[in-house]
Amino acid sequence: MSDLFQETVFFQNLYATPADWQRDLFYSVVRAGHLRAGHEHRIQRETYPGHELILCLAGRGWAQVAGKRHEIGPDELLWVNCHHPHTYGAIAKEPWELYWIRVEGRPLDRVANLLEIRSQPVIKNFNTRAAVQEFERAFHHMSGTRPSDAALVNAAVTAIIALAFEARLSDADEIRPELPLPVQKSLEKMRLYFHTAIRVSDLAALSGMSESHFSRLFKSCIGTSPIDWLRRERINQAKHRLIESDDPIKEVARQVGYSDQFFFSKDFKKMTKLTPTQFRVQEKQP
Template sequence: MKIPPQETTFLRNLYATPADWQRDLFYSVVRAGHLHAGVEHRIQRETYPGHELILCLSGQGWVQVAGKKHEVGPQQLVWVNCHHPHAYGAVSKDPWEVYWVRAEGRSLDRISQLLEVRSMPVFAGFDAGQAAMEFGRSFDYLEGNRPCDAAHVNAAVSSIIAMAFDARLSDPDLIRPDLPMPVQKALEKMRLYFHQPIRVVELAQLAGMSESHFSRQFKAAIGTSPIDWLRRERINQAKRRLIESDDPVKEIARQVGYADQFFFSKDFKRMTKLTPTQFREEERQS
């Protein structure tokens, strides 16, 4: 019978302090490593900076978030948003061996919400071998001294996040395979009638819901509010018209549902960083 190790062994133990410009541009890893847990391995915190991505290589572990405990096995990935109370550790009869990184980045909170990691922190059904390679790549570049090493660490973390997305969106037991019907109806109406005045209350009535309940369900499914989605659809339609026609900007604004050219131009620049006229000129030259 295999005797579990009593002490946790760090096979690789890495620290990093990213520069401000690296934090602004990239996902930054501030702590990472490879450990073989002992029987009493356990981490418990109320709050801590960053997000931890943990790849179980062998053995068994567990993670507890939002008051619920989840089992973790080999070739599974754990995502912990450390800003919320959390705990994780090894199963004493078969302590896990893991790779882990603690990453920081402005979008990680939003991504973790989209992937519902508070209720489902464990990911399965992805290429664990490729994930292990990405963890290893982040370790190697984390120890580098070149300015470009930060970009390579960012690429490795981005690949791991992409695998989490792929695993979650590919598993019909963990996420809705289709958009809820009320959301589908709202999207269909906005795609067909983007050029007409549309209010959230009308979409909610179409869905047979209260306005607040509909807005919450739409944002949970799409990741943005109905009005923000409609604005972006109108800007997408305007882009095509700016390139394919010679219509004045004021007329294109009217065609896509803006009664006021000023508000159209303001939204357009906010979303594209260009005025409608600049966009037309740049795209026609390319």
């Protein structure tokens, strides 16, 4: 191997410290760069903040995640949830060249779960040409101090995530993200019978699980509790009824499963920032 390729060369090595408001509102990139790896390039961590998105431009790399080794080649994206133990590096005979960003801010765990990142961290058939533009947009704006810079970094990360969904879900050989059957059954019941009294114990019994086990499974897959999901579904249904009918608020509340108009109005305002009456007036304005 030529000495030219034995040492890691950083073409860009970028740092940023986003403000608290940026982390609250947006995806924030705190580390990023462009490197051509040496044959000994290797990163190993037990845990680290954020998620790393690594785009292989040329050469080959590898990653060890959840006890399994994966290889990465050109036009493939490695997604690493850094909160879990992970190791990755270059394949010595053909060290990779890559772009990378480390993303913090809005929770990414649920997105990673939907993409089956824990078991399949390498996303194949990635649109590298489109992704390169987004990585470079993140590089350009991540150290900026204007609110627009933070928004543009967020847009770049969101676009890269969209490309990940596009690549994974268009590949017939990849496993589609599927919800466990107990969660599917409970969602189906709540969608069909949102207007009735539904308890977590009912959903757990439907799935043949204990209430605590079912609740943990549901939240790990959906990102919220069953009751919170049901409340949101009821409020979404209420929005349609408020727009499409002139039924009194109390009647709309009853139709979507609330026996108490006060609690309905409280949940509605919590989720929409408007009272049911304000929402109806606003949406019916010409």
